Amino acid sequence: AAGQAAALTAQENGASVLLLEKGRHTGGSANYSEGIFAVGSYLQKEKGIEVSGTDVLKEEVEYSKYKADARIWRKYVDSSAENVQWLANEGVVFERVQAMGAGEATWHIYKGFGYGAIHNALEPKFLELGGELLTSVAATALKLNEDGSKTVTIRNEADGTTEDVLAKVVILAAGGYLNNK
Numbered sequence: 001a002a003g004q005a006a007a008l009t010a011q012e013n014g015a016s017v018l019l020l021e022k023g024r025h026t027g028g029s030a031n032y033s034e035g036i037f038a039v040g041s042y043l044q045k046e047k048g049i050e051v052s053g054t055d056v057l058k059e060e061v062e063y064s065k066y067k068a069d070a071r072i073w074r075k076y077v078d079s080s081a082e083n084v085q086w087l088a089n090e091g092v093v094f095e096r097v098q099a100m101g102a103g104e105a106t107w108h109i110y111k112g113f114g115y116g117a118i119h120n121a122l123e124p125k126f127l128e129l130g131g132e133l134l135t136s137v138a139a140t141a142l143k144l145n146e147d148g149s150k151t152v153t154i155r156n157e158a159d160g161t162t163e164d165v166l167a168k169v170v171i172l173a174a175g176g177y178l179n180n181k
């Protein structure tokens with residue numbers, strides 16, 4: 001999800017993008033997701049659903065026994081409506097907005113779930129714009145060069161061969177954020 005969104009945005013803004021996926025298929029955990037959180041989205045407005053971002057923030061911080069970083073949550077809440085709009089603009093179709101369990105109606109369900117959002121909208125659009133995608137290819141090392149460029153070592157997971165790629169900018173979106181220092 002993070003890699004696809006970053007790759008598409010960079011490609012749209014004129015960069016020449018190489019998107020790497022070490023698995024055989026793209027999408028990562030997003031393939032298994034169902035919908036995205038948001039407050040104040042255009043879909044909620046259309047349906048007259050009113051949810052207070054501050055109430056959500058309070059609930060989440062209390063739920064985590066004050067371990068959750070309220071500043072990160074605030075940013076997430078404040079940009080959530082824009083995220084839904086961005087996805088819609090990129091061709092992601094939303095089926096409905098519903099509550100997750102007993103909570104507020106903040107869950108924006110994608111048509112075809114997360115798999116549909118990635119494989120029917122974000123990825124085809126990235127490829128249409130000329131983005132290059134390699135699957136079964138892992139990034140294994142990142143070197144910062146003196147001139148500011150970066151050298152990324154990539155490994156073909158099928159045959160073990162490696163190659164160096166020179167890049168101006170590298171975006172790491174390898175997941176595992178919670179468990180990876």
Ligand SMILES: Cc1cc2nc3c(=O)[nH]c(=O)nc-3n(C[C@H](O)[C@H](O)[C@H](O)COP(=O)(O)OP(=O)(O)OC[C@H]3O[C@@H](n4cnc5c(N)ncnc54)[C@H](O)[C@@H]3O)c2cc1C
Pocket residue numbers: 001002003020021022023025026027028029030031032033034035036037137138139140173174175176
């Ligand atoms: C069953 C399930 C249901 C979920 N439901 C929801 C939901 O309804 N709503 C919601 O908001 N969230 C949901 N989530 C959480 C959500 O899916 C994740 O938060 C989100 O997908 C994380 O995206 P990401 O791009 O950061 O990481 P990931 O999805 O983990 O993607 C990282 C990708 O990077 C690749 N990669 C890793 N290392 C390398 C490397 N060295 N070189 C090349 N590629 C590499 C991985 O193979 C993977 O494809 C759910 C998660 C699961 C498991």
